[in-house]
Structure formats: structure tokens, C-alpha cells
Amino acid sequence: MGSAGTVAELVQRQWGDHRPGLRSEDTVLSHHQVASGAAARAALLADLLPAGSEPHLGVLLDNTPEFALWLSAAALAGVAVAGINPTRRGAELARDILHIDCRVLVTERAHLSLLDGLDLPGVRVLVTDTDAYTELLAPYAGAKPGDTVLAEVGPGTRMLLYFTSGSTGAPKAAICSQGRLAAAGRSLVDHFGVRREDVHYICMPMFHGNAVIADWAPALVGGAAVALCRRFSASGFLDDVRAHGATYFTYVGRAVQYLLATPERPDDREHSLRLGFGTEAGAVDAARFRERFGVRLVEGYGSSEGGAAIQRTPDTPERAIGKAASRDDLAVVDPETGEERAAAVFDESGRLTNGADAIGELVNRGRTPFEGYWRNAAAEADRVHGGWYWTGDLFFRDADGFLYFAGRTDDRLRVDSENLAAAVIENILARWQDAAAVAVYAVPDPVAGDQVMAALAMREGTAFDPSAFAAFLGAQTDLGTKMAPRFVRIVPAMPVTATNKVHRVGLRREGFWCGGSVWWNGARGGYEAFGEEQLEALLGEFKAHGRDGLLPSISPMA
Missing domain, CATH: 2.30.38.10 (Luciferase; Domain 3)
Known part of the structure; x- marks a missing residue:
């Protein structure tokens, strides 16, 4: 089989292949049916996109067959797909949709409430699990791959627009071409020896680059099947893997820890998985995962935008990336x-x-x-x-x-696999009437990535009320599910640099075991005082996961 230079060519190769190609719950589609469904959607898209509009498609879906079908459809038509993050809310969600200039947004009934009240001029919304959608798609059932091309397809044709946070606060849409995505898939096929009989289990959200670039793309290149999990479930992971005969999966952030936290069972090793590939599991949990489930985890690093990559070699030290x-x-x-x-x-x-x-x-x-x-x-x-x-x-x-990951720069955070920008969270917290000044920054998570910490300078005559602060957060419709601060530090005055900028470097260096008043949203929920007892337990978690080297070497609660 020759090397394909575009994703469109890879989708076209599925035509006539009647092996199982896409699995999801009780649905099984052959590779041929995937290519056929993609061709139908490409033809529908050609009729829906206004002449002269950007060839961009927004997708606000869980990991359903429709997401995979629309990815393939977009490749055939020469259209770029922008995965929309359903943890975003209100004006921020509207901004994401409008920023990528899509005139068609594909969603499902489960996410329709997120769009209530949003001003989305010129955007046609398709709801996949409705009779209206079925009727709209029906006339295009006879389409074949290659019938409909909205823009000339080549290696440089835009394929993905995926959001990543940055220092300006608003997420940026990184561009990934068909050629780069195909090459990334081909690289992983070569590196991991992907076989046609493999089944790639996609349990990470497909609006992230990880699931599409590191899981969907190599399956497409290698002719393997794809099995979709609507949303990651630690408790249902093994049963789902067994049901689909999955052999490979990707992970980010705390997913591995969640799996290790499930009750051990005698049949933990009775499955078909042979490999997991991802980031931020950590050497300690990777070893525990292999011991318990018999599955090797390969840690890697690649910036979301594709600008840098680190390769793991057999002689890589345990805690290094490569x-x-x-x-x-x-x-x-x-x-x-x-x-x-x-x-x-x-x-x-x-x-x-x-x-x-x-x-x-x-x-x-x-x-x-x-x-x-x-x-x-x-x-x-x-x-x-x-x-x-x-x-x-x-x-x-x-x-x-050998290179070792140490965290994010000051104005960026990665919480439970989500990239966040401090400025966005600060703008929300600044609405609290009792706060005179706000600074948001990352502190290390004991397992993977970061946790959100906020420093608050209170207005004169006010004191921090943890219940009132929690109620305020709950009322903010644009506060994403990962944005709420885990730690809150009350400072008498916000520390600033000589240029009157918030001194985040100092705040981050002091972390959560600084002196003064610190509150945290602990295991019992709600904000409570963070004292010596809580600190000792948290430091134990850092040590258990081999991440205590990321903590500042100062006396606790000095």
C-alpha cells in the first residue's frame, strides 16, 4: 500500500473494505460504510456552505460516530473541522464558534442547551440525533468519495482548527493541514507497528488534538478500526475495551490515575489492550498501570501546534520524557x-x-x-x-x-488535560464585588499537570467568605468546568513588579504552602482552611507520584 499524502486519500481507501471500521456502543460500521457516510455528508456540506464562505465546519459533539464521519467528510470535501469544547460557556463559547468562521455547526441534543441565548449570526445548526437531520441527509446517500470537493485537496489543505490557550486569554485556533495529520498518523503507525486487525479505542475527547492526531489518524493510516467512547469513564473502561476488542488507546492528564483508582478485580489483565500512548501519566503511575493491567504506557511530548516533539528511547530515565x-x-x-x-x-x-x-x-x-x-x-x-x-x-x-517536563509558563495552566489561560479566569473572578485585585496562576498537581490557584486582595472592610465565594463561582455561566480555583490565597495587597504588573513569578514560586490565609476546595467539597494537616497529606501525594521535585524547597507554611 503506497503512502498517502492527504487524509482524503486515506478515507477514499476505505471504499470497498467491508471489515469492521467504526464501533460505538451497539453500532458497528464497516470501513466502506464510513467512507460512504462521509461522502454523503461531504455532499450535504457542499450545499449548506454559502458561496464564498470559509471552508470551515464546527463540531460540538461527544465522541459519537457522527464526529468521526464528519472528520472524514471534511477531509473529502477539503474543509477544516474545528472541534468545539463543550466545557466552555456563554459568551466564551460563542466567541469560539464565531472565531473560526464556520457557517455550519454540527451538534446533538445533549449540547443544545449550551447554545441557548447565544448570538450566532449566519451559523446553521445541525442536530444529529433528530428526524430533521436524517431527512436532510437522506438525498445524499448515493454519494461516493471524490464526488464533492469544495476546495482543491492537497497536503497543504487545512484539515483541523483546534483550540489551544495562550497568554492573550482567548483560545487560539491552531491550524493542522491534511499533509501534517497524515504524516503524524504515519509516524505513529511506524513507531508502534499498527496493524489492520488493531482496534484503536478513543476515550479522550475528540475536540482535542490528542484523540484525532494520536488515535484516529494512525488508525486511518494503518487500516485499523476505531472504537468510540462517548465520554471517558474509568469505571466502564475495561468493559468497553473488552466489548470492542481494543488494542490501543491514548490518554492525557489524570485519566490513568482515575483508572488506577477503580477497585481492583481478578480479571484486570483479561483484555486485548497492548499499548497506551499519551502524556502526563508520570513514571510512578505508568509502572502501576503495567503491573496491574499488563499494559505498557508510552509517554510522549508534542506541542499542540506541532512545533516541537520529544522521542522516547529505550534508555530514557524513568522520570524523563525522552x-x-x-x-x-x-x-x-x-x-x-x-x-x-x-x-x-x-x-x-x-x-x-x-x-x-x-x-x-x-x-x-x-x-x-x-x-x-x-x-x-x-x-x-x-x-x-x-x-x-x-x-x-x-x-x-x-x-x-534527556528532557524532563516541569510545568507551564506563568500565564498558562493545564488542568485535567484542559489547557486554560489565566487571563480568562481572572476576568471572571474580577467580577466578585468583594475582590479588589485578582491573580490566577498554576501550581503543580500531585499527579499530572497543574491546579488553579488564585490570589485575592479583598476590598477594604471585607473578609473572605468561602461560602459566598463558592456561590459566586456557581453563578458564573462562563466559568468552564475546569476553571474554578482549587486554592485561594488571601493577600493584604497584590504583589506587583516595578512596571506595576502582577508578580506572578513570586506567587507561583511560593505556591500553596505560602504563609498567610490559604483556602482550598478539598475532597469534601466547598472551600475550607488549608493548614498543616491538609498540607502534609498533599505533600504525601506528591511524593507517592514522584513529583515532589516540582515543589519549592522552602519550609512548609513558613
Whole structure:
């Protein structure tokens, strides 16, 4: 089988292949039926998109067969798909939809309430699980792949517009072409030996790049089947894997921890899975996962925009991500000066001892496949400048060249696999009438990624009321499900730099075990005082997961 340069070619190859190709709950479609359904939707899209409009499609769906069918349809038609995040709310959700210039938005009844009251001029909404949708699609049932092409399809044709957060606050839509997506799938097929008889289990949300680029694309390239889980469920994971005969899955953030938290069963190893690929599981949980389920987890790193990637080799240390393909390409530098940071030094227990000198921003000084952001030249200039691609991620590098992930830069957070921008959360918290000043920043999560911490300076004559603050958060319709602060620090005055900017570096360095008044949303729900007892338990979690090296080396609650 020759190498395909576009996703459209890969979809066309499915025509005539009557092996099972798409599984979801009780639905099983052959590869041929997927290609046929995609062709029908491509033809419908051609009639729905107004002449002269951007060839863009918005998809606000859970992981349903319709999501996969519309991905394939868009590839055939030369249209780009923008996955819309259903955890966004109100004006922020409307902004995402309008920003990508889509005239057609595909959704389902489960998400219709999110669109209530939103002003979406010129956007046609299709609701997949309705009779009206079935009737609308029926006349196109005889379409074949290649019948309908809205724009000339080549390797450079836009395929994905996927949102990623940034320092400006508003999410940016990163561009991924058909050629890059096909190449990414081909790389994973070669790396993991994807076979035609494999079944790729997609349990991460398909509006994220992870599920499409690292799970759907290699299945398409390798001729493997895809099994969809509407939403990730730790309790239902193994039963679903068994039902579909899944052999491969991807994960992000805390998904692995959620699986490990399920009750152990005698049949935990009775399944077909052979590999999991993802980010942020951590070496400790990856080892526990393999011991319990008999499945190898491969940790990787690739920036959402495609600008940098790290390869894991057999000799990679347990807590490292891997190495760059060429040491000269990726570097860890001081974000202010661009000078390379010192090599990491570890003590006998493996703790990083020179974090202040070793941790810096990861940059790509070589050729980058980054293809830009949709209508955001300022963000592109911030991402690529001085001839380098700046990832916005913090790393350190040991003397042998292995790279270790250390977190996000100050105004970015990654919470439970969601990329968030501090400015967006600050704008929401600033509405609280009792707050005189607000700063939001990341503190490490004991398992993976970050947690949200907010510093609040109270208005004169007011005191922090945890119940009132929780009620305020609950009333904010645009506060996404991952945005609520886990920690709240009350400061007498907001610390600022000489230029009168909030001194986030200092706040982040002090973290959640700073002196003063700290509250947290603990296991019992609601905000409660964060004291010595809570701190000791949390530090135990960090140590158990091998992430205590990310904590500041200062005395607790000084």
C-alpha cells in the first residue's frame, strides 16, 4: 500500500473494505460504510456552505460516530473541522464558534442547551440525533468519495482548527493541514507497528488534538478500526475495551490515575489492550498501570501546534520524557535572554537540586512544522520569533540530554488535560464585588499537570467568605468546568513588579504552602482552611507520584 499524502486519500481507501471500521456502543460500521457516510455528508456540506464562505465546519459533539464521519467528510470535501469544547460557556463559547468562521455547526441534543441565548449570526445548526437531520441527509446517500470537493485537496489543505490557550486569554485556533495529520498518523503507525486487525479505542475527547492526531489518524493510516467512547469513564473502561476488542488507546492528564483508582478485580489483565500512548501519566503511575493491567504506557511530548516533539528511547530515565531527534534542535533556555540553562543536577533520591538554574522554556531552534493560528498574527509572532519556536512549556535537561517536563509558563495552566489561560479566569473572578485585585496562576498537581490557584486582595472592610465565594463561582455561566480555583490565597495587597504588573513569578514560586490565609476546595467539597494537616497529606501525594521535585524547597507554611 503506497503512502498517502492527504487524509482524503486515506478515507477514499476505505471504499470497498467491508471489515469492521467504526464501533460505538451497539453500532458497528464497516470501513466502506464510513467512507460512504462521509461522502454523503461531504455532499450535504457542499450545499449548506454559502458561496464564498470559509471552508470551515464546527463540531460540538461527544465522541459519537457522527464526529468521526464528519472528520472524514471534511477531509473529502477539503474543509477544516474545528472541534468545539463543550466545557466552555456563554459568551466564551460563542466567541469560539464565531472565531473560526464556520457557517455550519454540527451538534446533538445533549449540547443544545449550551447554545441557548447565544448570538450566532449566519451559523446553521445541525442536530444529529433528530428526524430533521436524517431527512436532510437522506438525498445524499448515493454519494461516493471524490464526488464533492469544495476546495482543491492537497497536503497543504487545512484539515483541523483546534483550540489551544495562550497568554492573550482567548483560545487560539491552531491550524493542522491534511499533509501534517497524515504524516503524524504515519509516524505513529511506524513507531508502534499498527496493524489492520488493531482496534484503536478513543476515550479522550475528540475536540482535542490528542484523540484525532494520536488515535484516529494512525488508525486511518494503518487500516485499523476505531472504537468510540462517548465520554471517558474509568469505571466502564475495561468493559468497553473488552466489548470492542481494543488494542490501543491514548490518554492525557489524570485519566490513568482515575483508572488506577477503580477497585481492583481478578480479571484486570483479561483484555486485548497492548499499548497506551499519551502524556502526563508520570513514571510512578505508568509502572502501576503495567503491573496491574499488563499494559505498557508510552509517554510522549508534542506541542499542540506541532512545533516541537520529544522521542522516547529505550534508555530514557524513568522520570524523563525522552530526547530530541537532534540535540541541536530543542533547547531549554532562559525565556528572557534565550541563553541555555544549566544541566540538571539530582541528589541521591532523584530530586532536582538546581531548579532555579536548570528550568527554562523549551524552544525548537530547527525546522518546525507549526502551521500558524487562524487569524491571529500576533499570537503567531509570539510563538515563533528570533527564528525559534517557543513552546511555552517548562523543561529541564540532564547531562545526557534527556528532557524532563516541569510545568507551564506563568500565564498558562493545564488542568485535567484542559489547557486554560489565566487571563480568562481572572476576568471572571474580577467580577466578585468583594475582590479588589485578582491573580490566577498554576501550581503543580500531585499527579499530572497543574491546579488553579488564585490570589485575592479583598476590598477594604471585607473578609473572605468561602461560602459566598463558592456561590459566586456557581453563578458564573462562563466559568468552564475546569476553571474554578482549587486554592485561594488571601493577600493584604497584590504583589506587583516595578512596571506595576502582577508578580506572578513570586506567587507561583511560593505556591500553596505560602504563609498567610490559604483556602482550598478539598475532597469534601466547598472551600475550607488549608493548614498543616491538609498540607502534609498533599505533600504525601506528591511524593507517592514522584513529583515532589516540582515543589519549592522552602519550609512548609513558613
